[in-house]
Amino acid sequence: GAGVSQTPSNKVTEKGKYVELRCDPISGHTALYWYRQSLGQGPEFLIYFQGTGAADDSGLPNDRFFAVRPEGSVSTLKIQRTERGDSAVYLCASSSPPFETQYFGPGTRLLVL
Amino acid sequence: GENVEQHPSTLSVQEGDNSIINCAYSNSASDYFIWYKQESGKGPQFIIDIRSNMDKRQGQRVTVLLNKTVKHLSLQIAATQPGDSAVYFCAELNTGNQFYFGTGTSLTVIP
Numbered sequence: 223g224a225g226v227s228q229t230p231s232n233k234v235t236e237k238g239k240y241v242e243l244r245c246d247p248i249s250g251h252t253a254l255y256w257y258r259q260s261l262g263q264g265p266e267f268l269i270y271f272q273g274t275g276a277a278d279d280s281g282l283p284n285d286r287f288f289a290v291r292p293e294g295s296v297s298t299l300k301i302q303r304t305e306r307g308d309s310a311v312y313l314c315a316s317s318s319p320p321f322e323t324q325y326f327g328p329g330t331r332l333l334v335l
Numbered sequence: 336g337e338n339v340e341q342h343p344s345t346l347s348v349q350e351g352d353n354s355i356i357n358c359a360y361s362n363s364a365s366d367y368f369i370w371y372k373q374e375s376g377k378g379p380q381f382i383i384d385i386r387s388n389m390d391k392r393q394g395q396r397v398t399v400l401l402n403k404t405v406k407h408l409s410l411q412i413a414a415t416q417p418g419d420s421a422v423y424f425c426a427e428l429n430t431g432n433q434f435y436f437g438t439g440t441s442l443t444v445i446p
Contacts, residue, residue: 263439264339264437264438265434270433280433281433313378321432323369326379326380
C-alpha cells in the first residue's frame with residue numbers, strides 16, 4: 223500500500239515569505255506527527271494530531287509555525303515570515319494507534335535564503 | 336528535559352562483521368523504544384522496537400537489548416552488509432507521549 227507522502231520534496235523561499243508543507247498519511251492512520259530535522263541531528267518533535275485536533279503542539283518553536291488537519295487525514299504545516307534558521311528537513315509520520323510505530327514520509331527540504 | 340545520547344557517532348565495519356550501536360537515555364519512566372534507519376534523502380525507516388517489559392528482542396539480523404537499570408539500549412546488526420550503510424537513530428517514547436531521538440550513528444560498511 224501507499225506510504226506517507228509529502229509535498230513538495232524541496233522548497234526554496236526567501237526570508238520573510240510564507241510556506242505550506244503538505245503531508246498525506248497512510249490511509250486509516252489516526253495519528254499524525256510533524257518533526258523537524260536539522261543537518262546531522264535526529265528528528266525533533268513539533269506537533270501531534272489525533273484525528274482532526276492537535277493533541278500536542280508543545281514542540282512548535284514559536285507562533286510563526288502552525289499546522290492543521292481539517293478532515294483528519296491530510297495535514298499542512300504552515301510557516302509564516304520564514305527565517306534562515308527555519309531551513310531544515312520537515313518530516314511527517316503517521317501511526318495507528320497513536321504512540322506506536324511511526325511511519326515516516328521522505329520529508330520536505332526547506333531552504334530559506 | 337529528555338536526553339538521548341547515542342554513540343558512536345560514526346562507525347565503520349567490514350562487510351560480514353557485526354555492528355553495535357548504543358543509546359543512553361535519561362528518563363527512567365520511558366517504556367517504549369524504537370530503532371530507525373535513515374538513508375540519504377529519505378525519511379527514517381522502522382527497524383525494530385522494544386517495550387520496557389522486555390530486555391531483548393530479535394528481528395532479521397538485528398537484535399535490540401534494553402537494560403533499564405542503567406538506562407541503556409543497543410542495536411546489534413549481524414553480518415553487516417553494504418546495504419546497511421545509513422544513519423541509525425534510537426528513539427524513546429517519554430511519559431509525555433513524545434518521541435525523543437538520539438543524535439544518530441552513521442554506519443559505513445566496507446566491502
